[in-house]
Amino acid sequence: MEQQFVLPVIVIGGVVIFLIIFFHYVPFFLWLSAKVSGVRISLVQLFLMRIRNVPPYTIVPAMIEAHKAGLGTITRDELEAHYMAGGHVERVVHALVSASKANIELSFQMATGIDLAGRDVFEAVQMSVNPKVIDTPPVTAVAKDGIQLIAKARVTVRANIHQLVGGAGEDTILARVGEGIVSSIGSSENHKSVLENPDSISKLVLRKGLDAGTAFEILSIDIADIDIGKNIGASLQIDQANADKNIAQAKAEERRAMAVALSQEMKAKAEEARANVIQAEQEIPRAIAESFRSGNLGIMDYYRMKNIQADTAMRENIAKPEINPTANPLSE
Template identity: 80%
Template sequence: MPIQFSLLLLVVAIILLSIFFYFVPFLLWISAKVSGVSISLIQLFLMRIRKVPPTIIVRAMIEAHKAGLNKLTRDELEAHYLAGGHVERVVHALVSASKANIDLSFQMATAIDLAGRDVFLAVQMSVNPKVIDTPPVTAVAKDGIQLVAKARVTVRANIKQLVGGAGEETVLARVGEGIVSSIGSSENHKSVLENPDSISKLVLKKGLDSGTAFEILSIDIADIDIGRNIGAALQMDQAQADKNIAQAKAEERRAMAIALEQEMKAKAQEARAKVIEAEAQVPQAMAEAFRSGNLGIMDYYKMKNIEADTNMRDSIAKPGKTAPGSDKIV
């Protein structure tokens, strides 16, 4: 029984010591003191209460102290952690900036970090510029020849513009637009192929890094390929379109002519029908004239003689027709 009680006391003592050293990180306090960082055990205990990892804060303070950044305080580091920032990344960036003689304050570093950018990577990019390869940019010179260009943009992070400045996508879009404008203003594609550096010079003069988080150091044309003859293709398409329009107009005129011809034929048939109808009424009119005494037998014979004479004159004037009362061709 005494042995079991002793084991129970030992387990309880271990649990209590574990809880004590968790809330009061004594070894971490010794490490801070040995490193020259002034911090009390009460503050470490209060960090646990505030749910701030003491290890992160103490290590950041030790790193800053060893790098000569004595202005950083525990309250500032805790506030940045509670705001959702990355304390270790900010301290790394401040140390790197201090060694590289880059003007970077703690307020600026924390603002960049809380804005969602990697402040340590930004400092590294300020020291070691980054090369960005643009996607193939297609443009057409004034002579109608298509050119496909690829460029390499060397940029350096602009610390002051990291908060609110545009990113890499904006830089690439502006460079692509500048390349298209430069090639499009060239008289012919040969001049572009002979002097590709003219594109770089023209694009650099436009200040494409304005309002971005980067400073463009250089733009180098890596490759230029010749594409299709866009001018000739456009002319062919225009000629085909003009041909189709002309054909459509000709078909329209043809349709109108056919419609007019059909209309004239219809009118001619209508006129012939009226003539036939009128001719059919002639015998009736002559019979009525005989009955009424307005037409005599001699008048009728005279009319027949005149009609025969007229038919004979028509046959003489138009060879190839059969004379009246004969089967021979006159």
């Protein structure tokens, strides 16, 4: 009795395990959904997807979506190849459907190439339909009159599908727009003309074709705000005047130092000459004594010389003004 009861349980358990394994490797209901949707795919192909580690629940819904959208050129092998290459099958199919509805030319090869290049192809198609607005950081520029202006711009861009692979991104757009703003303000005669006509900046920047080689097409550049900054010209003139003053002070100090050095040199020479005179005066008595011994100088010549010296001293004393030390110069 027990054997009769155990045998059906084993059979039922085996059947259940078989069905679980079968429905795991052969997604019957997914095949049925594809069949109802008009997508031709066999159970063997679904089983082989499992063997190749390709999820059928990713490939088959994508095939159904493409078939319902009228994209009959996309095959199962192409979707599998793109998945195994590391691509996003769902995003690619969504992008192709959106591009088809918006009359945007986008092939499967281009879409997969954009996706494998690391860009979100579905977002790119959405940006082609709905342009994106990019706000630039504050751009500082100086007009010819030396007044600094700080401008902010809003750039409206649309994705360029054909340039997404190999094209530059948003950073390049922002850099080029900032360069164009600086060039436009810098070529203005004065800051007032820029404040009066800010659209002149956007017109000049748009004429330069800044979107060349990028993944975007610039639709418009609008100046959102312009603020007045510092007076750079006056600051530069002040800095130049200070620099010139410092140079003049350095040159004057150099001349003063040279004059002081020359004065010290002249004093040294005067001291040297005075020392030579004193030394020469010290030699006079010796020379007179030697002249007495040699007979070249007589006693009368000596007294005559002394009289001349006394007469010279008396004349010098007479020529000097008389100074009374007790007199008060304020009382005179």
